[in-house]
Amino acid sequence: MRKVLVVCLTMLLSLGMMAQETQTKKKATKKVEKAEKTKAEVKEKAKKEATSTKEKAKKETDKAKTKAKESKTKAEAKVKDNKASATGEAKSTAGKTKADANKAKAKVKKTAAEEKEDMKETAASKAAEKTVKDKVTGEYKGKKVFTGPRGGKYYINKNGNKTYISDNK
Secondary structure, three states, rough: OOHHHHHHHHHHHHHHHHHHHHHHHHHHHHHHHHHHHHHHHHHHHHHHHHHHHHHHHHHHHHHHHHHHHHHHHHHHHHHHHHHHHHHHHHHHHHHHHHHHHHHHHHHHHOOOHHHHHHHHOOHHHHHHHOOOOEEEEEEOOOOOEEEEOOOEEEEEEEOOOOOEEOOOO
C-alpha cells in the first residue's frame, strides 16, 4: 500500500509540474508573438515614413526644377532683348568707335623708355596703390594722383612709396 501511495503521489507531482511548464511555455510564446508583431508594425511604420519623406523630397525637387526652368527662360528672354537693342546701338555707333579707337592708338604709342619705366613698376607699388583709401583726383606722369585727408596731393611711385606733388606743378 505504501508503494501504491508513493507511486500516486509521484504521478500527481509529475503531472503538476508538467502542467506548469506548458503554461509558462504558452506565456513565453505569447510574449514572443507580441514582440514580433510590434517589430513588424515598427518596420511598416518606418517604411511608410521613408516613402512619405521620399515623396516629399521628390515634390520639392520638382518644384525647384520648375522654378529654375522658369527663371532660366526669363533670363534667356532678357538676354535676347538686350542683344537686339545692343546690336541696334552697335550699328549706329560703329563708325564713331573706329574713329575714337584710331585717336586712342595715336595717344597710346609711347617711346621705348616710357614702356620700360612702366614695366618696372613692382608688385609693391601696385599693392600700395590698392591699399590707398584717399580720393583719386587726377593723373601725373602716367600715375594716379591722390588727395590726402589734409589736402596734400601725391602719387605712388614704382617702389610703392608716396611721392608728393608740389602746388607749383
